[in-house]
Amino acid sequence: MNVFKNKIDLNLYIDTLKSQNRTLGFVATMGALHQGHASLINLGLNQNDVVVVSVFVNPTQFDNEEDLVKYPRTLESDVNLLAMISEEKIIVYAPSVEDIYGTNIVSTSFSYDGLEHEMEGRFRAGHFDGVGTIVKRLFEIIRPDKAYFGEKDFQQLMIIKKLVEKYNIPVEVIGCEIYRAKDGLAMSSRNSRLKPAYRKAAPFIFKTLNTAKEKFGTNSATKVSEWVTNQFAKNDILELEYFIIANSSTLKTVKRKINQKSYRAFIAVYADDIRLIDNIALN
Numbered sequence: 001m002n003v004f005k006n007k008i009d010l011n012l013y014i015d016t017l018k019s020q021n022r023t024l025g026f027v028a029t030m031g032a033l034h035q036g037h038a039s040l041i042n043l044g045l046n047q048n049d050v051v052v053v054s055v056f057v058n059p060t061q062f063d064n065e066e067d068l069v070k071y072p073r074t075l076e077s078d079v080n081l082l083a084m085i086s087e088e089k090i091i092v093y094a095p096s097v098e099d100i101y102g103t104n105i106v107s108t109s110f111s112y113d114g115l116e117h118e119m120e121g122r123f124r125a126g127h128f129d130g131v132g133t134i135v136k137r138l139f140e141i142i143r144p145d146k147a148y149f150g151e152k153d154f155q156q157l158m159i160i161k162k163l164v165e166k167y168n169i170p171v172e173v174i175g176c177e178i179y180r181a182k183d184g185l186a187m188s189s190r191n192s193r194l195k196p197a198y199r200k201a202a203p204f205i206f207k208t209l210n211t212a213k214e215k216f217g218t219n220s221a222t223k224v225s226e227w228v229t230n231q232f233a234k235n236d237i238l239e240l241e242y243f244i245i246a247n248s249s250t251l252k253t254v255k256r257k258i259n260q261k262s263y264r265a266f267i268a269v270y271a272d273d274i275r276l277i278d279n280i281a282l283n
């Protein structure tokens, strides 16, 4: 398995692949890889000759220092998992912070036509500037043909599509369905930090989203939001940060339902100090 720690070596390797007309898929990760990542990588392997997987905990997208410090870092087991998927067709890029940022660890400020002001953008100051900074830099270094992002971070996926459009980056961004554990919990690297009682309680999030979807068929967005808020008020373990029903294209909170429009429900929940997000298409 080729594991590159610096962009100069990786670039030379990618130059060679490009000169051989090999197609490149890309999966950006912050490590602590799980089956959700594996599903993106497998799709990438089906559609490309080689898949580059970046493993980098990006400091500029964290609004909370403790979350950054505690974020799981498991490069050795990540590389083992990737080797089990494909030793030959996967390349790992696991840079240091210095390789990406030099000595200036700051993000660029981006406008994503308002997408950045909703939900995660409202609750995590500067988060999408950090995401845009790292993803743009990784696209420039890796120069992939196709890049795969999970719909669990639906807002991030929309923002990355917008970034690519605005900067004319020659990559096709492919959104992939949320990969869930058998009990419905959306796969996330943060799940590995959940204490047993919180892990046991966490499927309540998806269960509630599913019922909210059912209720949205005959109730207003306000009524459904009130119902969800009440459900979490009765839950002693999980703490609701937000539940929002939004237009799937603009991500603006829905005020009045219009039949032809497509809507999605978004949720952020604290399980102890671990923040979990999820979403579901409503129609």
Ligand code: PAF
Pocket: 028, 029, 030, 056, 058, 061, 131, 134, 135, 153, 156
């Ligand atoms: O979704 C993530 O894991 C991160 O936001 C990403 C896209 C790897 C950028 O650091």
